[in-house]
Amino acid sequence: xxxxxxxxxxxxxxxxxxxxxxxxxxxxxxxxxxNSVDISPVRREWDSMMAAFAEDxxxxxFKQTYDFDPTSLDVDxxxxxDFLDLLVSSITAEYSxxxxxxxxxxxxxxxxxxxxxxxxxxxxxxHAGFINRALKQLGVAVDLSVLKSDKDYHYFSPKFIxxxxxxxxxxxxxxxxxxxxxxxxxxxxxxHPIFSWFERWCNDEYAHGEAFALLMRSEPKLLRGYNKLxxxxxxxxxxxxxxxxxxxxxxxxxxxGMNITEFDYTVFDITTEISKxxxxxxxxxxxxxxxxxxxxxxxxxxxxxxxxxAGGMMSLIKRGGLAVASAATFARxxxxxxxxNKLPDQILAAPAW
Ligand SMILES: [Fe+2]
Ligand SMILES: [Fe+2]
Numbered sequence: 001x002x003x004x005x006x007x008x009x010x011x012x013x014x015x016x017x018x019x020x021x022x023x024x025x026x027x028x029x030x031x032x033x034x035n036s037v038d039i040s041p042v043r044r045e046w047d048s049m050m051a052a053f054a055e056d057x058x059x060x061x062f063k064q065t066y067d068f069d070p071t072s073l074d075v076d077x078x079x080x081x082d083f084l085d086l087l088v089s090s091i092t093a094e095y096s097x098x099x100x101x102x103x104x105x106x107x108x109x110x111x112x113x114x115x116x117x118x119x120x121x122x123x124x125x126x127h128a129g130f131i132n133r134a135l136k137q138l139g140v141a142v143d144l145s146v147l148k149s150d151k152d153y154h155y156f157s158p159k160f161i162x163x164x165x166x167x168x169x170x171x172x173x174x175x176x177x178x179x180x181x182x183x184x185x186x187x188x189x190x191x192h193p194i195f196s197w198f199e200r201w202c203n204d205e206y207a208h209g210e211a212f213a214l215l216m217r218s219e220p221k222l223l224r225g226y227n228k229l230x231x232x233x234x235x236x237x238x239x240x241x242x243x244x245x246x247x248x249x250x251x252x253x254x255x256x257g258m259n260i261t262e263f264d265y266t267v268f269d270i271t272t273e274i275s276k277x278x279x280x281x282x283x284x285x286x287x288x289x290x291x292x293x294x295x296x297x298x299x300x301x302x303x304x305x306x307x308x309x310a311g312g313m314m315s316l317i318k319r320g321g322l323a324v325a326s327a328a329t330f331a332r333x334x335x336x337x338x339x340x341n342k343l344p345d346q347i348l349a350a351p352a353w
Contacts, residue, residue, distance in 0.1 A: 012084065012140040016092045016147050024093035026151045027100050029161045031107035039112050042214045046112070049210060053119035061200045062126040066193040070138050073191070082252035083192065084140060089245070091131040091142050093168065097208075098124035099148055100161070116211050123204045134194050159222050162212055163234040166278070167271070169209035171238060174270035176202035182258060189257045213278040223280050223343070235275075235283050236333055239268055243294045244301045281338045293333040300326045 039046045073080040098121050105117035128144065135141045156164065180198035183190045190196070216222050223231070243264050246253070253260045268285040275282060284290060304322045307315040 010140055010143070012088045012135060013143045013146055015085075015088050016142050017151055024089060024096055026096045026153045027156050027161060027164075028103065028153045029100075029156055029158050031104060033158050034104060034108045034113050035110045037110050037113050037215065037218065039214065039218045042218045046214055049207070049214065050115060050119075052207065053116070056122075058123070058126075058200050058204055061197065062130045064197075066196075068137065068193050073138070076251070076255075079191070079251040079255050080138075082249040084135075084138065085249060086252055087131055087135055087194075088142060091128050091135065091144075092147070093172070094124050094128040094131060095142075095144055095147060096151075097121075097165070097168075098128055100165075120208050120211065123208065127201065127204070130197065131194075134192070159227070160230070160234075162216050162222065163231055164238070166209055166212035166216065167234055167238045167275070169205050169212065170274050171242060171267060171271050172205040173202045173209060174267040174274070175242075176205065178263060178266050178270065179256065182256060182263075186257050189255060191255055209274070216278050217343075223278065228280055231279050232281060232283070232334060232338060235279070236330065239271075239283065239285070240294055240297055240330065240333070242267070244298050247298050248305075276341050277344065280341055280343060282341055284337065284339055287336060289336055290333060293329055293336075296329050297326055297333075300329065 073083065101117040101121035101124060105114050105121060108114050108117070132141050132144065176198040179195060180202070183195050221227070246260050246264055250260065253263060265285060268283075272282045272285065300322050304319050304326075307319050307322070
């Protein structure tokens, strides 16, 4: 990127481009390997899902507008900062899904996979566009074309894309529906209208997760043998990342009138319950050792973040030590006992909204 481009880029685009450990990432995969996907074992459910995508019930939902006075957020700069952080991180995640699904559609010859990816890219593009309209009204829209061209891409093989994307779609659903329901019960805490969109929004994320569940169930070896260790790894990585990231936005949850830790464990419970449709194991998030481990990872991350802000060589060395301690904590969490899960015959879970 040229210096001139950096100088004119706004802070939210800059923030979306940063490659911090906890920031949402952009992915590429082995598109040719996806040509061999054979969904015939789940054809009946697949076809009904494609019919629902074609029906496109949320078509008009994201075209609606709302009245909002952006200066109302200026009375509480700390809340505004946490809210913007949430929006920028969400738009990065939504848009990264959009780009990944578009790229798969463009590069794959398998008609089933291409059709699914086209529908999901359509939805994610709407979601990202809707968030960007909110950001624009607050004067800080993200430049999505810069994000697409300048963000670092990480390579994941298709099976890792399945595990990670399935979880992020289902966790996205669980987060949106939990926030939506809480604000329905506590309307005085709804400080921005975007949260009213979450109920129908989360239906899209739920459906995207169902699609990945079917893709995995069509290839049962992805859910057996040593792949169970990978599933365990992704569950823990996604849960711990969310826990640390949410605790970095205290003002946001205070404004919602939510306890962050309780919110996160509710989201884990919902995600764990849904994931029984496809994963042969679930994490025991009620194990006190699990909870203590997540707290320890949070403390280590907070100390590392403080050192990063301080800068300098000593900080760098100390942060190296904290990274080792964090990896060791992650490893201990990884080896905690898990709950086994017998996969149901019926794949598609009943929606919980
Ligand atoms: Fe989305
Ligand atoms: Fe999605």
